[in-house]
Amino acid sequence: MSGLYGISDLHVGFPDNRAFVEGLRPASDGDWLIVAGDVGERFSDVEWTLRTLAGRFGTVVWVPGNHELWTTKDDPVSLRGEARYRRLVEMCRGLGVLTPEDPYPVWEGEGGPVTVAPLFVLYDYTFRPDGASNKEEALKLARDAGIVCTDEVYLYPDPYPTRDAWCDARIAYTERRLKELPSGTRTVLVNHWPLIREPTRVLWYPEFAQWCGSERTADWHVRFGAVSVVYGHLHIPRTIWADGVPHVEVSVGYPREWRKRDTAPGGPRPVLLAREDA
Ligand SMILES: [Fe+2]
Numbered sequence: 613m614s615g616l617y618g619i620s621d622l623h624v625g626f627p628d629n630r631a632f633v634e635g636l637r638p639a640s641d642g643d644w645l646i647v648a649g650d651v652g653e654r655f656s657d658v659e660w661t662l663r664t665l666a667g668r669f670g671t672v673v674w675v676p677g678n679h680e681l682w683t684t685k686d687d688p689v690s691l692r693g694e695a696r697y698r699r700l701v702e703m704c705r706g707l708g709v710l711t712p713e714d715p716y717p718v719w720e721g722e723g724g725p726v727t728v729a730p731l732f733v734l735y736d737y738t739f740r741p742d743g744a745s746n747k748e749e750a751l752k753l754a755r756d757a758g759i760v761c762t763d764e765v766y767l768y769p770d771p772y773p774t775r776d777a778w779c780d781a782r783i784a785y786t787e788r789r790l791k792e793l794p795s796g797t798r799t800v801l802v803n804h805w806p807l808i809r810e811p812t813r814v815l816w817y818p819e820f821a822q823w824c825g826s827e828r829t830a831d832w833h834v835r836f837g838a839v840s841v842v843y844g845h846l847h848i849p850r851t852i853w854a855d856g857v858p859h860v861e862v863s864v865g866y867p868r869e870w871r872k873r874d875t876a877p878g879g880p881r882p883v884l885l886a887r888e889d890a
Pocket residue numbers: 621623650677845846847865
């Protein structure tokens with residue numbers, strides 16, 4: 613029987629991770645695959661990966677991670693910010709891959725019907741470390757600790773003045789779309805960054821959390837009928853239950869991370885979980 617699966621943080625710039633993607637196959641014909649961001653940095657790597665997966669899975673749904681949004685000097689696609697995101701969406705359309713700019717698809721298989729809502733809401737520096745009461749103070753604490761996310765160098769917010777301003781616009785757009793869903797709609801919310809702060813509490817460097825989400829999405833799983841939330845970014849694969857809703861982190865992560873575990877990275881994870889599966 614086919615199923616609804618999620619994976620993220622494929623980071624195919626690493627040859628071992630690219631080999632992992634080459635070996636990825638659906639468990640059953642017709643499986644859907646949610647790709648929750650951080651496929652890679654180079655535009656052509658993202659395109660290769662999504663083309664490969666779209667040729668194997670029934671439906672592929674993608675949301676951007678911070679790495680897809682980086683503009684690096686060695687990438688022939690030099691677009692920045694919103695323009696880069698729009699170019700990625702256009703590429704996905706050519707492959708038949710669904711994005712946060714498309715009508716939300718409905719999974720009708722086992723555990724359905726559920727509306728799969730790919731989101732792109734970014735972060736706004738509100739997951740602040742203790743002792744910081746605003747973004748400037750949070751950033752200062754991060755700089756003092758030597759923990760500054762590389763996004764500050766490569767993730768341009770153009771045409772927005774800041775990444776948090778881009779996040780404001782994304783939250784407004786996304787809330788409007790989610791509010792349009794008929795009441796009682798069961799959803800799977802997909803976002804690269806966690807929608808709640810709890811998963812970031814175990815970060816080795818708490819200063820890093822400010823690049824990991826927004827306090828403004830904390831109740832979205834309740835407000836918008838989620839039966840599951842799928843995210844990545846933290847490279848800490850696990851499931852946290854909040855208000856009876858599983859928040860499923862589906863990352864593969866860097867080779868140096870998955871090699872530390874006893875096993876090679878697992879395949880895509882089922883995202884429609886019963887409480888006893890957790
Ligand atoms: Fe990642």
